[in-house]
Every structure is written in structure tokens, then in C-alpha cells.
Amino acid sequence: MIEISLQLLAFIAAAALVIIGLAGLLLMDNLIKKIIAFTLLSDGVNLLLVAVGYVQGGVAAILEPGDSVTEFVNNAVLVFPVGIVLTNIVIGVSTTAILVALVIMLYRRHGTLKASKVLKEEKR
Amino acid sequence: MIIDSFMVIAYIMVVGITVGAVAALLQKDLLRAAFISGAESIALAFIFQALLAPDLGVTQAIVGTVLLPGLIILAIFKTRRTEEE
Numbered sequence: 167m168i169e170i171s172l173q174l175l176a177f178i179a180a181a182a183l184v185i186i187g188l189a190g191l192l193l194m195d196n197l198i199k200k201i202i203a204f205t206l207l208s209d210g211v212n213l214l215l216v217a218v219g220y221v222q223g224g225v226a227a228i229l230e231p232g233d234s235v236t237e238f239v240n241n242a243v244l245v246f247p248v249g250i251v252l253t254n255i256v257i258g259v260s261t262t263a264i265l266v267a268l269v270i271m272l273y274r275r276h277g278t279l280k281a282s283k284v285l286k287e288e289k290r
Numbered sequence: 291m292i293i294d295s296f297m298v299i300a301y302i303m304v305v306g307i308t309v310g311a312v313a314a315l316l317q318k319d320l321l322r323a324a325f326i327s328g329a330e331s332i333a334l335a336f337i338f339q340a341l342l343a344p345d346l347g348v349t350q351a352i353v354g355t356v357l358l359p360g361l362i363i364l365a366i367f368k369t370r371r372t373e374e375e
Contacts, residue, residue, distance in 0.1 A: 170297075172297065172300055172340060172341065173341075175297075175300055175301070175304055176304075176337060176341055178304065179304040179307050179308065179337065182307070182308045182311070183307065183308075183311060186308070186311045186312060186315065187311070190315040194315060196320070196373050198320050198323075198362060198365055198366065198369070199315060199320070199323065199373070201362065201365070202314055202315065202323060202324070202327050202362065203315060205327065205354075205358055206311050206314070206315075206327070206330075209331070209334055209354075212346075212350075213334065213337065213338075216338060216341050216343050216346060217341060219343075220341045220342060221342075224342060225342065226342045226343065226344055227342070227343075228344075243341070243342045243343065248343045248345065248346060251343075251346055252345060252346060252349060255346070255349050255350060255353055256349075256353070258353075259353055259357050259358065259361075262358060262361055263361055266361050266362070266364065266365040269365055269369070270365060270368045270369060273368070273369040273370075278374065279369055279370065279373075279374065280374060
């Protein structure tokens, strides 16, 4: 059996999420399905960033009273991707809320959730 | 051969993420798709926890399981539940 580290496993999962999310965003015709695919794509990018910052056999980036700072710097996972991803998760929720509001307005105007039909009626 | 139980759970979670993502997109019932995406998010929270980022795990578990499916369910109740042909 091939030995796969946790980091490589996370990279594979991130690649799968990005591919599935991109395919869903391009191929799905339903607008709500497109929103779900968008959140999947965002999850994949978050997972990729966290996996880049992972250190094998390290500790979580939380400094408790009494810990040695030198040991913490040598062993802790990278702090920067974690902070960026924490921001990105929260921003992703607000982006999804705006997308949901836009979809509801499109549905009130056209009476349908199909992206192709909405586009055809908007062009006229 | 010693089987690392932690890695076995990580494998299961990665398979769960992939299968859940595909299943959420292929599901015809949009309400079910929202719940499946929430379940997929829980598996992702476990992977965050395993990658030594516990704050991200907690945030992803709350946001991905309650807020995002809640928003999608709101959109479904304001529009329609099933995919049209």
C-alpha cells in the first residue's frame, strides 16, 4: 500500500472540490445549484490554502502561557494562511447572501430558475 | 502492518467530501441538495481540524452547517423546491 501523507490527501480533496465546483458552476442550469457549486469551489480553495500551511508533526498555532516561544516558532503550522482562510469563510457567507438575494429578484422578475431561460429573456 | 486509525478516518472524510459534493450537485430536490452540502461541510471541518487549524474547524462547522444551508433554504422557500425541466 502506498503511504500517503495527510497533506497530500488534503491536496487531493482540494483538487476534487475545485474541479467539481467549477464543473457545476459551468454545467448546471439551475441558479440555486450554481450557488451550491460556488460554495464548493470556495471550500476547495480554502482547503488548498490550509494544506499549504500544514507542518508534519507540528502543533496548532495557539500560544498558551508557559510555552517556549522558540519551540512554538519552530513547530507551529503557518499562521498566515489560517488567518486568510478565516476571513475568506466569513466573506463567503456574505457573498452567498448577496447571490441568494439576486436569485430571488430574478425569480420574481422571470418566474423561473433556469439560467438559460433567464438569459434568453434578458437579451430581448 | 499497523493501520493508522486517524488516517483511515481522514480517508473516509475525503471520500465523503468528494461523494457529498457530487451528490449535492446531481440531486434533483434542491432542499435535499442543501442538506447534503451541509453534511459535506462537516467532513471538511474534520479535515481542517486534522490539519492543525482548530479555529477554522469550528468556524467551518458552524458556517457550513447552519448559515449556508439556511440561506439556500430561504431561497428555496421564496422560489421553488424542485428543478424544472
